[in-house]
Amino acid sequence: METKLDAIDRQILKILERDAKTVAKSIAEQLNLTKTPVYERIKRLEKEGYIKNYVAILDTKKIEQSITVFSFVSLDTQKGSFMDDFLARVEQFNEVTECYVVGGEFDFLLKLTVKNLDAYYDFAKSKIAALPNIGVVKSAFVLNEAKNSQHFPLL
Numbered sequence: 001m002e003t004k005l006d007a008i009d010r011q012i013l014k015i016l017e018r019d020a021k022t023v024a025k026s027i028a029e030q031l032n033l034t035k036t037p038v039y040e041r042i043k044r045l046e047k048e049g050y051i052k053n054y055v056a057i058l059d060t061k062k063i064e065q066s067i068t069v070f071s072f073v074s075l076d077t078q079k080g081s082f083m084d085d086f087l088a089r090v091e092q093f094n095e096v097t098e099c100y101v102v103g104g105e106f107d108f109l110l111k112l113t114v115k116n117l118d119a120y121y122d123f124a125k126s127k128i129a130a131l132p133n134i135g136v137v138k139s140a141f142v143l144n145e146a147k148n149s150q151h152f153p154l155l
Helices: 007-018 022-028 035-047 079-091 118-130
Strands: 068-073 096-103 108-114 134-141
Touching: 007 022, 007 035, 007 108, 022 035, 022 079, 068 079, 068 118, 079 096, 079 108
Parallel strands: none
Antiparallel strands: 068 108, 068 134, 096 108
């Protein structure tokens, strides 16, 4: 059974969101609590799915040259089965780092990471355009990443 988040749970989540490597002892000290109840709360938050995963945020500029592309995709037909098929296929593409079903002019928003414009062209031509039921694809290329925050502002 899922419990409602209280103020302490939210503080724990804020701390872990900033630095997932923060240990229970340090969190307990920050919140003027003892280690055991903090540890138990963290385990409960994990078990109940409030914490999905712990990840390392990489500085991609230091690893490999790449570009980020946002592609807005519309399907010719918006039947549920066509949308499900599109999502299943897109999930298999390593270039797609995020995918959202959106309302409005387009059906999907994809965030892609590719090596360069040639790699994007190959991706668009051989993968996205090759999918059934593709209507319109419009893309925007990131020139400068002004803000990229993983923080959930409502905590």
